[in-house]
Amino acid sequence: MxxxxxxxxxxxxPLDPAVREAMLPWLGVRFGNASSRHEYGRAARKAIDEARAQVAAAVGAHPTEVIFTSGGSEANNLFIKGAAALLKPGCIAVSAIEHPCVREPARQLVRQGWQLDEIAVDGSGRVDASAFEAVLAKRPRLVSTMLANNETGVLQDVPALAAAVRAQGGWMHCDAVQALGKMKVDFRALGVHGLTVSSHKIQGPLGAGALVVDKRVELAPLVAGGGQERNLRSGTENVMAIVGFGKACELATRxxxxxxxxxxxxxxxxxxxxxxxxxxxxxxxxxxxxxxxxxxxxxxxxxxxxxxxxxxxxxxxxxxxxxxxxxxxxxxxxxxxxxxxxxxxxxxxxxxxxxxxxxxxxxxxxxxxxxxxxxxxxxxxx
Known part of the structure; x- marks a missing residue:
C-alpha cells in the first residue's frame, strides 16, 4: 500500500497507540451511560472525571472549568454565542486571522444587534497595536484572538491582549487548538475567560474537544436537554472519545x-x-x-x-x-x-x-x- x-x-x-489502548475498553466491555446510577454508569462517569482532570492539568485549569464538546468548532461557538446570549448587544472583536469557527459565529451576532470589529494584523500576522487600541476604545464586550495561527504558526501575545480587555471590562476568549502539545498552554497565565482546545490536534481521537471557562463567566447552552457538562452541553457523553482526549492531553505535556x-x-x-x-x-x-x-x-x-x-x-x-x-x-x-x-x-x-x-x-x-x-x-x- x-x-x-x-x-x-x-x-x-495520527492517533497515538497509547491513546488507542485507553479507548479500546469503551469499544467493548465498557459501554455505560455516564448518567446511569448502576455500576456501568458509575464506571463511565469515573472515566469522564479522570479525563477531565487530565485535560485540566494540561492547561493549568481546575477540572470543574473543563466543558467537553465535540471539538474546537463547537467550543468556540459555545463561548461566543453562549456569552453573547446573556449580554446586552455591544461590540464584539475578533482578529482578522481567526479560524472560520470564530469569525462566522461572530458575524452571526451582527443580526442580533452586535457590532463586529475585525482587528487588523501586521505583515507578519501579529495583532496590530494601533488597531487593537482603536478597538479597545469601543469597550468591546467580547474579544477573541487565537494563540497560534493554524496556517502561519504565528503566536499572539495573548496575556497582554487579555489584560487590556479585562481592564476595559470585557470577556476574552482564546482559541488554543493549534498551540496545545506544541508549546506550554496555561489558562491562568494567559488571563483569558475562555480557552478552546481539541483532541485530534494532539494525537487524540476526532470528535472531542473542550472549552475551559472561568467559573465567573455565565454562558447560555447551545444544546439544551439533560443538563450534562454543567448544563452547558446536553447529550449523552462520547465516553470513548473523551477518554482518548484525556490520555492525549497527558501525553502532550510530557x-x-x-x-x-x-x-x-x-x-x-x-x-x-x-x-x-x-x-x-x-x-x-x-x-x-x-x-x-x-x-x-x-x-x-x-x-x-x-x-x-x-x-x-x-x-x-x-x-x-x-x-x-x-x-x-x-x-x-x-x-x-x-x-x-x-x-x-x-x-x-x-x-x-x-x-x-x-x-x-x-x-x-x-x-x-x-x-x-x-x-x-x-x-x-x-
Whole structure:
C-alpha cells in the first residue's frame, strides 16, 4: 500500500497507540451511560472525571472549568454565542486571522444587534497595536484572538491582549487548538475567560474537544436537554472519545521541550532548503510554532503543487484544512497584506513528532523536481 509521508499535522494528527489502548475498553466491555446510577454508569462517569482532570492539568485549569464538546468548532461557538446570549448587544472583536469557527459565529451576532470589529494584523500576522487600541476604545464586550495561527504558526501575545480587555471590562476568549502539545498552554497565565482546545490536534481521537471557562463567566447552552457538562452541553457523553482526549492531553505535556526542539530542527532544515529553491516563507520574522512552515513560490499555483507532491509521496496542504473547499486565497495571508496571486501559491508544511530529517530532505527533493516540471509547463504555455 502506498503511504505518503505525512506533513500536515496542523490539519489532524495520527492517533497515538497509547491513546488507542485507553479507548479500546469503551469499544467493548465498557459501554455505560455516564448518567446511569448502576455500576456501568458509575464506571463511565469515573472515566469522564479522570479525563477531565487530565485535560485540566494540561492547561493549568481546575477540572470543574473543563466543558467537553465535540471539538474546537463547537467550543468556540459555545463561548461566543453562549456569552453573547446573556449580554446586552455591544461590540464584539475578533482578529482578522481567526479560524472560520470564530469569525462566522461572530458575524452571526451582527443580526442580533452586535457590532463586529475585525482587528487588523501586521505583515507578519501579529495583532496590530494601533488597531487593537482603536478597538479597545469601543469597550468591546467580547474579544477573541487565537494563540497560534493554524496556517502561519504565528503566536499572539495573548496575556497582554487579555489584560487590556479585562481592564476595559470585557470577556476574552482564546482559541488554543493549534498551540496545545506544541508549546506550554496555561489558562491562568494567559488571563483569558475562555480557552478552546481539541483532541485530534494532539494525537487524540476526532470528535472531542473542550472549552475551559472561568467559573465567573455565565454562558447560555447551545444544546439544551439533560443538563450534562454543567448544563452547558446536553447529550449523552462520547465516553470513548473523551477518554482518548484525556490520555492525549497527558501525553502532550510530557517531554514538551524535547519535542519542540526536534520540531524546530525540522523547521530550520526545511526553511533552509526552501530558501535555496527561491521560496518566500511567510511570517519568518515573527514568533511561531516550531512545527509550521507556510511558504510560496511565485508563479506556482499552491493547489497544483500540493497535488504534485501528494503523487510524489508527500502529504502537505495549501492552507487550512477547514477551508480547503474555498477557492479564494488564504484569508490569513490577505489580512497580512500579501498579494492575492502570491497567496494562491501558498503551501503549508506542518511537522509532527514522528517526522525525521530524512522526511524533510525527501520533501525538498520532490519539491525541487516538481518545480522544474511546473516551470517548464508554465514557460511552454506563455
Amino acid at each position: 502506498f503511504t505518503p509521508v505525512y506533513l500536515d499535522h496542523n490539519a489532524t494528527t 517531554d514538551l521541550d524535547a519535542r519542540s526542539a526536534h520540531l524546530a530542527v525540522l523547521q530550520g532544515r526545511c526553511e533552509a532548503g526552501l530558501a535555496q529553491l527561491g521560496a518566500r516563507i511567510f511570517s519568518a520574522d515573527a514568533p511561531r510554532l516550531a512545527n509550521t512552515v507556510f511558504f510560496a513560490i511565485e508563479g506556482i499555483d499552491g493547489e497544483t503543487l500540493v497535488g504534485k507532491l501528494d503523487r510524489a509521496g508527500f502529504a502537505v496542504a495549501s492552507g487550512s484544512a477547514c477551508s480547503s473547499a474555498n477557492p479564494e486565497p488564504s484569508h490569513t495571508l490577505v489580512a497580512m497584506g500579501v498579494e492575492a496571486g502570491l497567496a494562491r501559491s501558498a503551501v503549508r508544511v506542518s511537522f509532527g513528532v514522528g517526522n525525521t530529517t530524512q522526511d524533510v530532505d525527501g520533501f525538498l527533493k520532490a519539491l525541487g523536481e516538481n518545480l522544474a516540471s511546473l516551470r517548464t509547463l508554465t514557460a511552454m504555455a506563455v
